[in-house]
Amino acid sequence: xxxxxxxxxxxxxxxxxxxxxxxxxxxxxxxxxxxxxxxxxxxxxxxxxxxxxxxxxxxxxxxxxxxxxxxxxxxxxxxxxxxxxxxxxxxxxxxxxxxxxxxxxxxxxxxxxxxxxxxxxxxxxxxxxxxxxxxxxxxxxxxxxxxxxxxxxxxxxxxxxxxxxxxxxxxxxxxxxxxxxxxxxxxxxxxxxxxxxxxxxxxxxxxxxxxxxxxxxxxxxxxxxxxxxxxxxxxxxxxxxxxxxxxxxxxxxxxxxxxxxxxxxxxxxxxxxxxxxxxxxxxxxxxxxxxxxxxxxxxxxxxxxxxxxxxxxxxxxxxxxxxxxxxxxxxxxxxxxxxxxxxxxxxxxxxxxxxxxxxxxxxxxxxxxxxx
Amino acid sequence: xxxxxxxxxxxxxxxxxxxxxxxxxxxxxxxxxxxxxxxxxxxxxxxxxxxxxxxxxxxxxxxxxxxxxxxxxxxxxxxxxxxxxxxxxxxxxxxxxxxxxxxxxxxxxxxxxxxxxxxxxxxxxxxxxxxxxxxxxxxxxxxxxxxxxxxxxxxxxxxxxxxxxxxxxxxxxxxxxxxxxxxxxxxxxxxxxxxxxxxxxxxxxxxxxxxxxxxxxxxxxxxxxxxxxxxxxxxxxxxxxxxxxxxxxxxxxxxxxxxxxxxxxxxxxxxxxxxxxxxxxxxxxxxxxxxxxxxxxxxxxxxxxxxxxxxxxxxxxxxxxxxxxxxxxxxxxxxxxxxxxxxxxxxxxxxxxxxxxxxxxxxxxxxxxxxx
Numbered sequence: 001x002x003x004x005x006x007x008x009x010x011x012x013x014x015x016x017x018x019x020x021x022x023x024x025x026x027x028x029x030x031x032x033x034x035x036x037x038x039x040x041x042x043x044x045x046x047x048x049x050x051x052x053x054x055x056x057x058x059x060x061x062x063x064x065x066x067x068x069x070x071x072x073x074x075x076x077x078x079x080x081x082x083x084x085x086x087x088x089x090x091x092x093x094x095x096x097x098x099x100x101x102x103x104x105x106x107x108x109x110x111x112x113x114x115x116x117x118x119x120x121x122x123x124x125x126x127x128x129x130x131x132x133x134x135x136x137x138x139x140x141x142x143x144x145x146x147x148x149x150x151x152x153x154x155x156x157x158x159x160x161x162x163x164x165x166x167x168x169x170x171x172x173x174x175x176x177x178x179x180x181x182x183x184x185x186x187x188x189x190x191x192x193x194x195x196x197x198x199x200x201x202x203x204x205x206x207x208x209x210x211x212x213x214x215x216x217x218x219x220x221x222x223x224x225x226x227x228x229x230x231x232x233x234x235x236x237x238x239x240x241x242x243x244x245x246x247x248x249x250x251x252x253x254x255x256x257x258x259x260x261x262x263x264x265x266x267x268x269x270x271x272x273x274x275x276x277x278x279x280x281x282x283x284x285x286x287x288x289x290x291x292x293x294x295x296x297x298x299x300x301x302x303x304x305x306x307x308x309x310x311x312x313x314x315x316x317x318x319x320x321x322x323x324x325x326x327x328x329x330x331x332x333x334x335x336x337x338x339x340x341x342x343x344x345x346x347x348x349x350x351x352x353x354x355x356x357x358x359x360x361x362x363x364x365x366x367x368x369x370x371x372x
Numbered sequence: 373x374x375x376x377x378x379x380x381x382x383x384x385x386x387x388x389x390x391x392x393x394x395x396x397x398x399x400x401x402x403x404x405x406x407x408x409x410x411x412x413x414x415x416x417x418x419x420x421x422x423x424x425x426x427x428x429x430x431x432x433x434x435x436x437x438x439x440x441x442x443x444x445x446x447x448x449x450x451x452x453x454x455x456x457x458x459x460x461x462x463x464x465x466x467x468x469x470x471x472x473x474x475x476x477x478x479x480x481x482x483x484x485x486x487x488x489x490x491x492x493x494x495x496x497x498x499x500x501x502x503x504x505x506x507x508x509x510x511x512x513x514x515x516x517x518x519x520x521x522x523x524x525x526x527x528x529x530x531x532x533x534x535x536x537x538x539x540x541x542x543x544x545x546x547x548x549x550x551x552x553x554x555x556x557x558x559x560x561x562x563x564x565x566x567x568x569x570x571x572x573x574x575x576x577x578x579x580x581x582x583x584x585x586x587x588x589x590x591x592x593x594x595x596x597x598x599x600x601x602x603x604x605x606x607x608x609x610x611x612x613x614x615x616x617x618x619x620x621x622x623x624x625x626x627x628x629x630x631x632x633x634x635x636x637x638x639x640x641x642x643x644x645x646x647x648x649x650x651x652x653x654x655x656x657x658x659x660x661x662x663x664x665x666x667x668x669x670x671x672x673x674x675x676x677x678x679x680x681x682x683x684x685x686x687x688x689x690x691x692x693x694x695x696x697x698x699x700x701x702x703x704x705x706x707x708x709x710x711x712x713x714x715x716x717x718x719x720x721x722x723x724x725x726x727x728x729x730x731x732x733x734x735x736x737x738x739x740x741x742x743x744x
Contacts, residue, residue: 009405011405027396331405
């Protein structure tokens with residue numbers, strides 16, 4: 001066993017994205033105890049930074065030690081009790097995962113199913129909400145990385161308010177790239193990952209709960225079926241002004257990294273960052289078109305940070321991706337489920353959302369595609 | 373919000389411990405995708421390294437994205453089904469946590485209770501095992517950081533074999549410091565943390581399942597109540613020889629760090645590392661005695677890496693710890709539960725298990741104790 005020296009890659013898939021040297025450097029700083037006054041002071045700033053990026057003042061805003069999927073499961077098991085119904089919009093891989101979590105939790109999924117790659121039809125959703133007054137929670141994937149489709153989250157939130165439901169939204173690839181306004185739109189629970197448009201190390205996942213959601217959790221009939229996922233007990237550590245009490249050992253260095261990336265987002269300004277992602281998407285659309293590449297979904301429903309590009313007729317998905325990786329050091333994402341081998345998932349996320357990366361990729365693809 | 377520059381601390385509590393510069397440096401390396409061939413090659417080495425440290429050939433040996441408590445819960449929810457009985461030995465804070473997880477999982481805890489700070493009495497345990505033939509799983513905290521007590525894990529494993537039970541062992545502070553022989557002793561599930569005697573960053577937690585345990589999980593009547601914790605589905609990503617399939621985004625940089633720390637342990641030799649921890653413990657005992665400090669538990673049942681030192685009569689726990697932190701940059705652990713304010717938890721773990729750190733601490737304590 002020898003020290004590992006990773007090769008340099010440009011990660012243009014669905015995440016992780018590349019880290020700024022500032023963020024990488026933050027991770028090599030010296031360790032602090034998880035109850036050290038300096039460390040918990042930094043945690044307060046992480047919370048404030050997350051509130052800024054999420055556009056919320058929710059006091060219950062934190063980053064959990066685990067991947068985005070653990071944050072997803074935390075949202076589900078806190079908001080939905082066993083035996084309760086929940087509406088789950090499904091149009092891709094990650095909404096299926098959320099459904100699976102609802103089932104595992106012994107809750108009852110009320111399915112609203114659309115084809116992969118299609119948008120969530122608001123009329124169908126409204127009909128379902130109306131038909132199930134006992135389904136108090138609506139779950140939706142805001143930006144579905146398996147297809148590139150972004151939901152109209154604001155309108156879905158409006159529907160939830162109209163029928164007095166709670167909205168749980170997956171923003172794993174969205175946060176820091178797509179426009180998100182938790183408070184203005186009235187989203188009850190929103191979670192994300194760190195390694196996509198935040199360009200941080202994976203394994204520390206932001207989540208926020210509205211006061212209304214916290215109230216619902218306080219009034220549960222039974223405890224959450226997990227110790228670690230139970231937000232009520234985690235709040236002693238992350239909760240805010242009162243004395244921090246031990247819950248688990250926080251991922252110290254990953255939180256340093258998150259802190260630094262949040263600093264950088266504040267410096268850039270969140271609106272500027274949203275704008276940058278849209279500009280790069282539009283530029284990429286134009287450049288892809290120039291070399292004859294098409295996308296799976298219409299631009300109107302595509303998220304800014306990820307392109308579901310159709311593998312050109314007659315080309316071998318795997319051969320092209322391997323060549324890109326080995327000859328150019330570029331990683332693209334493979335298709336999932338029905339789109340395996342049929343699309344590339346090309347992301348320009350966070351640190352990688354720059355037109356120069358579009359140019360570099362398009363140039364590389366041009367050189368490769370003529371060969372095969 | 374400004375970049376965070378943590379002060380330098382010497383962490384002589386129950387963990388985290390300080391990282392080697394090699395491990396810190398590993399975390400600042402460039403990111404790879406979680407399915408990159410170079411990355412999954414490194415994961416194979418992490419597995420081999422963990423097998424070496426745990427002294428096991430279990431194919432199901434991995435590091436999860438989460439704290440040691442998440443690994444604890446993963447062990448519980450996979451090994452014990454809702455409605456099933458499980459024996460839980462309790463003599464400290466972390467065994468109470470494990471019990472709570474059993475209850476949350478709708479399983480039935482069979483309590484074997486000892487006072488905090490006391491060893492697990494094997495006769496009492498055997499009587500309980502005998503009295504509950506339907507309790508197929510025995511849970512035990514090997515090294516209890518709330519009290520410093522280390523269990524006789526080998527004898528407990530022998531008991532489990534005698535009565536054909538499964539043994540789940542918490543080795544969070546133990547791995548890399550205490551003698552652990554998973555295969556030789558026949559432990560079914562053992563989990564740990566990264567930030568104690570492994571001196572790695574927190575948030576990536578080793579766990580291993582014996583073939584017997586995997587067989588039990590395969591024959592469950594119902595699925596694990598969580599998606600993320602279900603070891604069966606995680607194995608597509610961590611499982612070994614077959615093609616890796618996406619499950620969640622691994623904590624890339626934390627795994628770099630774990631890889632590097634495992635390299636260093638192999639270089640040192642695990643037996644030498646165990647020996648080093650015992651030598652430092654014995655040295656610390658002698659030095660503590662010289663300045664009149666006593667420990668809560670007899671040396672025979674104390675783990676090598678953590679000392680539960682009694683706060684001297686008339687001294688204010690908090691004042692002393694604050695002074696140590698502010699004037700010497702040394703962090704000690706506070707007492708938990710009934711020992712809050714009554715003991716200091718002093719750890720010499722992993723990178724910090726050197727007699728020079730004992731000297732530095734004892735010297736600092738000498739200077740402070742005369743003042744108050």
